[in-house]
Amino acid sequence: MEHKLMISAESLLLLQDDEKEFRINWKRVATTSLYGFGFVGPVGHFWYIGLDRLIRVQMSLRPKSLRFVATKVLVDGLVFGPVDLLFFFTWMGLSAGKSVRQVKEDVKRDFIPAFILEGGVCPAVQVVNFRFVPLRYQLLYVNFFCLLDCSFLSWLEQQEDASWKKWTIPLLKSEDQETEC
DSSP: OOOOOOOGGGEEEEOOOOTEEEEOHHHHHHHHHIIIIIIIIIHHHHHHHHHHHIIIIISOTTTTTTTHHHHHHIEEEEEIIIHHHHHHHHHHHHTTTTTTHHHHHHHHHHHHHHHHHHTTHHHHHHHHHHHHSHHHHHHHHHHHHHHHHHHHHHHHHHTOGGGGGGGGGGHHHHHHHHHHO
């Protein structure tokens, strides 16, 4: 079995056991870049403007206050986070030539571990973003972390059925059993 380690942003470099050398996976670079340009950039632009307006105007929270920042982090993590993960894994799977059934299996396998692991990092990034970065630069700030995030998600996706992911299987089975009833 081939082991891969993503070293750089956008899953550029791979270390393979059989070759013991680094090489750039240009197809993966293009695929993750297209995802960033086609989804994260445009959707993120409108998301941050809309999220700020919702929290500031609709909820009447004072910008940069603790409640304002906490609410934005919570809404961003619970609404945009799962959508971004779903679209990322779907895009990466379909662009790799996988069938819709295979993509569903990959999402089922990778979504919960990614959501939980990202839930430990993204809130800290977003606290800094929403508290200290002006609104017009928030997407730019986050895009830097998106490079790291795409590397992480690509690495996670490449792990396929790694043993450390297996702890989520009971969660998935209980959800499947509930939907069958």
